[in-house]
Amino acid sequence: MGEFELIDELFAPLATHPGALGLTDDASVFSIPEGFEAVVTKDVMVEGVHFLEGTDPARVAQKLLRVNLSDLAAMGADPMGYWLGVQLRKAGAREWLSAFVEGLGRDQREFGISLMGGDTVSTPGPIALSLTAMGAVPSGAALRRSGAKVGDKIFVTGTIGDGVLGLRAAKGEMPDLDGADREYLVRRLERPTPRLDLGRALRGLASAAIDISDGLAADAGHVAGASNACLTIDAEAVPLSDAARRMLAKDLTTLEELLSGGDDYELLFTAPAAQAGEVAKLAADVPVTAIGEVTAGEGVQVTRNGAPLSFPSGRAGGGFSHF
Amino acid sequence: MGEFELIDELFAPLATHPGALGLTDDASVFSIPEGFEAVVTKDVMVEGVHFLEGTDPARVAQKLLRVNLSDLAAMGADPMGYWLGVQLRKAGAREWLSAFVEGLGRDQREFGISLMGGDTVSTPGPIALSLTAMGAVPSGAALRRSGAKVGDKIFVTGTIGDGVLGLRAAKGEMPDLDGADREYLVRRLERPTPRLDLGRALRGLASAAIDISDGLAADAGHVAGASNACLTIDAEAVPLSDAARRMLAKDLTTLEELLSGGDDYELLFTAPAAQAGEVAKLAADVPVTAIGEVTAGEGVQVTRNGAPLSFPSGRAGGGFSHF
Numbered sequence: 049m050g051e052f053e054l055i056d057e058l059f060a061p062l063a064t065h066p067g068a069l070g071l072t073d074d075a076s077v078f079s080i081p082e083g084f085e086a087v088v089t090k091d092v093m094v095e096g097v098h099f100l101e102g103t104d105p106a107r108v109a110q111k112l113l114r115v116n117l118s119d120l121a122a123m124g125a126d127p128m129g130y131w132l133g134v135q136l137r138k139a140g141a142r143e144w145l146s147a148f149v150e151g152l153g154r155d156q157r158e159f160g161i162s163l164m165g166g167d168t169v170s171t172p173g174p175i176a177l178s179l180t181a182m183g184a185v186p187s188g189a190a191l192r193r194s195g196a197k198v199g200d201k202i203f204v205t206g207t208i209g210d211g212v213l214g215l216r217a218a219k220g221e222m223p224d225l226d227g228a229d230r231e232y233l234v235r236r237l238e239r240p241t242p243r244l245d246l247g248r249a250l251r252g253l254a255s256a257a258i259d260i261s262d263g264l265a266a267d268a269g270h271v272a273g274a275s276n277a278c279l280t281i282d283a284e285a286v287p288l289s290d291a292a293r294r295m296l297a298k299d300l301t302t303l304e305e306l307l308s309g310g311d312d313y314e315l316l317f318t319a320p321a322a323q324a325g326e327v328a329k330l331a332a333d334v335p336v337t338a339i340g341e342v343t344a345g346e347g348v349q350v351t352r353n354g355a356p357l358s359f360p361s362g363r364a365g366g367g368f369s370h371f
Numbered sequence: 372m373g374e375f376e377l378i379d380e381l382f383a384p385l386a387t388h389p390g391a392l393g394l395t396d397d398a399s400v401f402s403i404p405e406g407f408e409a410v411v412t413k414d415v416m417v418e419g420v421h422f423l424e425g426t427d428p429a430r431v432a433q434k435l436l437r438v439n440l441s442d443l444a445a446m447g448a449d450p451m452g453y454w455l456g457v458q459l460r461k462a463g464a465r466e467w468l469s470a471f472v473e474g475l476g477r478d479q480r481e482f483g484i485s486l487m488g489g490d491t492v493s494t495p496g497p498i499a500l501s502l503t504a505m506g507a508v509p510s511g512a513a514l515r516r517s518g519a520k521v522g523d524k525i526f527v528t529g530t531i532g533d534g535v536l537g538l539r540a541a542k543g544e545m546p547d548l549d550g551a552d553r554e555y556l557v558r559r560l561e562r563p564t565p566r567l568d569l570g571r572a573l574r575g576l577a578s579a580a581i582d583i584s585d586g587l588a589a590d591a592g593h594v595a596g597a598s599n600a601c602l603t604i605d606a607e608a609v610p611l612s613d614a615a616r617r618m619l620a621k622d623l624t625t626l627e628e629l630l631s632g633g634d635d636y637e638l639l640f641t642a643p644a645a646q647a648g649e650v651a652k653l654a655a656d657v658p659v660t661a662i663g664e665v666t667a668g669e670g671v672q673v674t675r676n677g678a679p680l681s682f683p684s685g686r687a688g689g690g691f692s693h694f
């Protein structure tokens with residue numbers, strides 16, 4: 049099976065946007081609606097680094113698409129299209145790709161995004177994927193990391209720490225874990241929920257936003273750095289899932305791990321205190337929790353009952369390091 | 372050295388476009404000039420597949436950027452920005468990246484394009500790169516593969532077949548090759564010339580265009596397929612470099628190899644016969660040669676002295692297959 053057969057059979061049905069030109073040209077061609085700006089992000093995933101060997105290819109596809117959509121959500125953008133890079137071993141390539149494409153198709157329908165182009169190549173190494181996602185945002189309305197002001201409230205969506213627990217569960221590190229909790233945590237790891245609707249709703253409301261991929265503490269640190277302010281977070285206020293609470297109660301995890309582990313793909317955002325009512329209205333659709341306040345200074349201060357929490361890496365803002 | 376240090380020290384200086392936001396946000400944000408459309412392409416390169424192990428990282432960077440720019444040239448687009456995915460082994464990552472970034476910097480200045488974002492991750496496998504390049508073209512003016520009409524003339528830029536000879540030379544398969552020819556051919560392989568100025572000049576003039584990455588015969592076949600016509604090519608008219616001519620004379624290559632080998636990154640385009648004078652004017656700046664005519668039928672017919680030429684793969688349009 050050649051590359052062109054792969055494109056025709058598997059990828060072309062995903063290229064629903066007219067600008068993809070049916071994947072038959074050297075590039076995609078499209079316009080951005082008047083009054084809108086383009087928002088583009090790119091993420092890479094490698095087997096054995098970002099996902100475990102043997103993971104269902106459909107799950108890999110969903111994670112890949114969702115982590116990029118989460119970046120678009122953090123900027124307040126509407127998804128439009130994506131470009132895909134695939135590196136596959138020759139053996140079993142077709143079977144792997146069929147399942148992968150099935151996962152992509154399911155999620156791109158759910159989130160309203162089209163394949164626009166890409167490149168599929170063979171590799172002697174691990175499977176690896178790259179995805180470049182594009183969205184659109186009204187000109188000047190993109191959410192940034194740099195707008196947090198002293199006195200603003202800090203909010204997060206969903207629950208924090210499920211990603212790192214899901215990874216440990218998937219690796220088989222937690223044999224005593226309840227079956228339903230295991231399933232919940234692994235699903236949170238493999239199929240995060242990009243907060244696209246909330247991101248859109250935060251246009252003109254949030255002063256800063258980021259998605260939590262490196263861990264709450266690290267990503268709060270990125271907002272602090274970009275905004276030249278301190279993010280002061282009350283660890284007791286950080287929303288945890290029931291599964292995480294149960295593990296905490298059994299000493300199977302620590303608050304430090306939950307607040308510094310990555311892969312949550314929730315949004316952290318700040319908004320003026322005067323807008324707290326507007327933010328509360330959004331919480332009717334998506335769980336949103338106030339976890340602290342922007343203060344003068346720099347970096348991140350996480351306190352529990354008034355005492356500072358310290359993180360394994362020695363600094364709030366560690367996160368996973370590749371090198 | 373963490374990912375954030377890598378970004379600050381090595382990548383941020385390449386992010387000259389304001390829309391890159393200094394690589395400090397979740398995504399890039401930018402507008403497309405009014406009256407223009409965006410043109411986006413993506414290519415992946417894997418060590419051991421697309422470039423030999425031990426290739427100077429600066430050369431890898433230049434090739435990666437140029438093959439994508441060649442796609443933009445084939446669409447008639449002006450380069451704007453690119454997003455980069457890098458997979459690197461931990462050992463020696465910093466040194467490799469420093470040289471890689473140096474190559475990118477040199478070429479992005481030459482071609483007027485800015486780094487806009489990306490992702491750098493570790494891998495236990497071969498080095499691999501992906502690049503998504505964006506350009507802009509006046510709305511409706513993008514060159515396509517599908518516009519060739521019966522009676523149009525077929526043209527190519529530069530010389531054909533140097534890419535495949537360069538690959539054989541780089542692999543050490545041609546020990547008797549003259550030193551200067553070797554150097555020329557390897558440079559053609561490693562540092563192709565994206566025909567951006569010509570692509571721009573072809574807006575409104577060419578009826579179809581493609582860049583030659585899979586080999587002249589294969590890429591002519593793509594135009595034929597998209598245009599529902601036959602591309603009839605006179606093999607004797609196809610422009611060859613002096614180095615390729617010398618190898619042909621010594622039976623070190625065949626016309627079939629030169630016309631079906633990939634990696635030339637020249638443009639093949641068609642234009643109405645009435646425009647031949649306009650095309651000839653362009654040839655003052657870039658070598659352009661007429662090599663045939665669009666005829667009724669389908670596929671590609673390559674003839675030498677009136678007799679059909681057949682290709683190793685059994686069909687004109689083989690090209691390199693990954694799977």
